[in-house]
Amino acid sequence: MSTIKEYLTADHARCDDLFASMEDSASRSIKDAKASYDIFASSSERHFQMEEKVMFLEFEAKTGMTQGPTAMMRQEHTQMRSLVSQMGEAIADENKDRFFGLSETLMILMQQHNMKEEQMLYTMAQQHLNADSDRVVEMMESMIVE
Amino acid sequence: MELNGLSIDQAPPISAPVRFYLTAPLFAILAGFFMFFSDASTLSSRYSLDTIVITHTLTIGFLSFIMLGSLTQMLPVLAGVVIPKVDKVSKIAHILLVAGLISMIYGLHSQNTDANTLAMLLLGVGFSMIISVIVMAVIRVKNFNATVKAMSVSLFFAIFTILMGIFLLYTYIDDDIAQYRYIISNIHSVWGIFGFAGILIIGVTFQVLPMFYVAPKFKQFCKKKVVWLISFGLFLWLFTTIFYEPLSIVAKGWVSLFFWAFATTVWIKLTRRKRPISDVTVWYWRSASVLLTIGSFVWIFDEYFSHEYVVMVSVMFGGFILSIMTGMLYKIVPFLVWFHLNAMGYMTIPTMNEMIDKRLSKIQFFLFMISLVGFVLAFYIPISLQVASLSFIISMMILQYNVIAPMLIYIKIKKTKPDFDMSAFATT
Numbered sequence: 153m154s155t156i157k158e159y160l161t162a163d164h165a166r167c168d169d170l171f172a173s174m175e176d177s178a179s180r181s182i183k184d185a186k187a188s189y190d191i192f193a194s195s196s197e198r199h200f201q202m203e204e205k206v207m208f209l210e211f212e213a214k215t216g217m218t219q220g221p222t223a224m225m226r227q228e229h230t231q232m233r234s235l236v237s238q239m240g241e242a243i244a245d246e247n248k249d250r251f252f253g254l255s256e257t258l259m260i261l262m263q264q265h266n267m268k269e270e271q272m273l274y275t276m277a278q279q280h281l282n283a284d285s286d287r288v289v290e291m292m293e294s295m296i297v298e
Numbered sequence: 299m300e301l302n303g304l305s306i307d308q309a310p311p312i313s314a315p316v317r318f319y320l321t322a323p324l325f326a327i328l329a330g331f332f333m334f335f336s337d338a339s340t341l342s343s344r345y346s347l348d349t350i351v352i353t354h355t356l357t358i359g360f361l362s363f364i365m366l367g368s369l370t371q372m373l374p375v376l377a378g379v380v381i382p383k384v385d386k387v388s389k390i391a392h393i394l395l396v397a398g399l400i401s402m403i404y405g406l407h408s409q410n411t412d413a414n415t416l417a418m419l420l421l422g423v424g425f426s427m428i429i430s431v432i433v434m435a436v437i438r439v440k441n442f443n444a445t446v447k448a449m450s451v452s453l454f455f456a457i458f459t460i461l462m463g464i465f466l467l468y469t470y471i472d473d474d475i476a477q478y479r480y481i482i483s484n485i486h487s488v489w490g491i492f493g494f495a496g497i498l499i500i501g502v503t504f505q506v507l508p509m510f511y512v513a514p515k516f517k518q519f520c521k522k523k524v525v526w527l528i529s530f531g532l533f534l535w536l537f538t539t540i541f542y543e544p545l546s547i548v549a550k551g552w553v554s555l556f557f558w559a560f561a562t563t564v565w566i567k568l569t570r571r572k573r574p575i576s577d578v579t580v581w582y583w584r585s586a587s588v589l590l591t592i593g594s595f596v597w598i599f600d601e602y603f604s605h606e607y608v609v610m611v612s613v614m615f616g617g618f619i620l621s622i623m624t625g626m627l628y629k630i631v632p633f634l635v636w637f638h639l640n641a642m643g644y645m646t647i648p649t650m651n652e653m654i655d656k657r658l659s660k661i662q663f664f665l666f667m668i669s670l671v672g673f674v675l676a677f678y679i680p681i682s683l684q685v686a687s688l689s690f691i692i693s694m695m696i697l698q699y700n701v702i703a704p705m706l707i708y709i710k711i712k713k714t715k716p717d718f719d720m721s722a723f724a725t726t
Contacts, residue, residue: 168512168572169572171573172512172571172573172574173572175573175574175575176572176573179574179575231640231641234645249651252575252651253648253649253650253651253652254649256575256649256650256651257633257636257649257650259510259573260510260633260650261633261636261637263509263510264375264637266509267375267376267505267509268375268378271376271377271378271441271443272378272441275441
C-alpha cells in the first residue's frame with residue numbers, strides 16, 4: 153500500500169490532470185465544460201476533505217499542533233473552494249474570459265499550495281504517522297464526501 | 299522541520315519582490331536608449347565601454363533584479379524557509395543596487411574614477427546584503443529538492459560572478475591590474491550567464507513547467523545530475539581557459555550540450571503539456587528554447603571564427619534569459635497581487651487575466667522578437683541597430699506598463715477597501 157505522502161501526492165497529480173481536461177473542454181466550448189468541471193470540482197473537494205477530515209486530524213492528534221501548518225492549509229483550501237465555485241458560476245453564465253481568468257489564478261494558487269504540502273507537510277505527516285500509515289490511507293480511501 | 303513557510307503571514311511581503319520587478323524594465327528601457335545612440339561597429343566589440351555599459355544595464359538592472367526578487371518570493375514556498383528580515387534587506391539592497399548601477403553607468407561612460415569607486419562600494423554592499431540573507435535561509439533548508447539545490451549552486455556562481463565584477467570595475471580605477479581584465483571578464487561573463495542565470499533557470503523550470511502547464515515531469519536524471527554536470531563543465535572550462543586555452547572548446551562543448559539538451563527538453567515538454575492554453579508566457583518559453591538552442595551552437599561556431607560572432611552569441615543568450623524573465627513576470631506579478639489581496643480578506647479582486655491586457659503583452663512579445671532579429675541584422679546592416687533599439691524600447695515600455703497595471707489595482711483595492719463579499723451568505 154502507498155504511504156500517506158505517496159497517496160496524497162498522486163491525488164494532486166490526478167486533480168491536475170482533471171483540471172487540464174476541464175480547461176481543454178472549456179477552451180472548445182464553455183457550455184460543454186460543465187461535465188468536466190463537475191468531475192474536477194468533486195475530485196478536488198474530495199481531496200480537501202481527505203485532508204481536513206482524516207489526515208489533518210490524525211496529524212494534529214499526534215503532534216498537538218492545531219494552529220500550525222494544518223490551519224494554514226485549511227485557510228488555503230477555503231481560498232481554492234471560493235475560486236472553484238466562482239468558476240462554476242462563470243460556466244453557468246457562459247463567460248469564457250472570466251472562467252479562464254479564475255482558472256489561471258486557481259492553477260497558481262493550487263500549485264503553490266501543493267508544493268508546500270508535498271515538500272513539507274506530507275513529509276512531516278509521514279514521519280509522525282509512519283506506524284499508522286496504512287490505516288490513515290485506508291480511512292482516506294473509504295471516506296464519504298459530504 | 300521548518301514550517302514557517304507554510305504561513306501566509308510569514309510569506310514575504312509583496313513589496314520585497316515587486317520593488318525589483320518595478321525597476322527592472324526601467325533599466326531595460328535605459329539600455330535600449332544606449333543602444334539607439336551607439337553604433338553597430340562599437341557594439342561589435344565586447345570590450346568597448348558602450349558594450350560593457352549596455353550589457354550591465356541589462357544584466358544587473360534587469361536580469362539580476364528579477365532573479366533576486368524572485369528568489370525572495372520563491373524560496374519560502376519551495377523550501378519552507380523564511381529569509382531573515384527580507385523586507386528591510388530587500389529595501390536597502392534595492393536602493394544600493396539602483397544607486398550603484400547608475401553610478402557605474404556614469405563612471406564607465408565618463409571614465410570617472412570617483413563614480414566607479416562609489417559604484418564598486420554600493421554594488422558590493424547591495425549584492426552582499428541580499429545574497430547573504432538568501433544564503434542564510436538556504437543553509438537552514440532541511441528538505442533539499444532539485445530546485446533548491448540548483449538555487450544553491452546558482453548562488454555559488456552568483457557570488458563569484460559578483461566578486462569578479464567588482465574586481466573588473468576596479469581595473470577601471472587602477473590601471474596596473476588592467477592586464478587581468480581579459481581573462482577575468484571572460485570567466486565573469488561565462489559563469490554569470492551559465493552558472494548564475496542558466497542554472498537558476500534550469501532549477502526553477504524543473505518545478506514551474508510541470509506545475510503551471512501540467513507538462514510531463516522532468517526525469518530524475520535531469521533533476522539529479524544536470525546541474526552538477528553543467529557545474530563540472532564550467533569548472534573544466536575555467537581550468538582549460540586559464541591553463542590550456544586550446545582545450546577550452548571541449549568544456550564549451552560540454553556546457554553547450556547540456557543547455558541545448560535542456561532547451562530541447564523544454565520544447566518537448568511544452569508540446570506534451572496537458573493544459574491547452576497558449577498565452578504569451580508559453581510563447582516566451584518557446585522563444586527561450588529556440589534562442590538557447592541557436593545560442594549554444596553559435597557559441598561553439600564562434601570559436602572557429604576568432605570570436606567574430608560573440609555579439610550574436612550575446613544576443614541569443616540575452617534573448618533566452620530575457621524571455622524567461624519576462625514570461626515569469628507575466629505570471630508572478632498578477633498572482634502576487636491576487637494572493638496578497640485575497641489573504642487580506644478582499645473577495646472582489648479582478649482575476650489574473652483581467653490585470654494584464656493580453657493584447658498588449660502579445661504586442662510586447664512581437665516587438666521584443668523584432669528587436670532581437672534587428673540586433674542580429676545590425677551585424678550586416680548597421681542601421682538596423684536603431685530600428686531594433688526602438689522596437690526594444692517600446693517593448694520594454696509596454697512591459698513596464700504591464701507590471702505597473704496590476705500594482706495599481708493592488709493599491710486601489712487597498713485604498714478603497716471595497717466591502718467584503720457577502721454573497722456566500724445570501725439566501726437566494
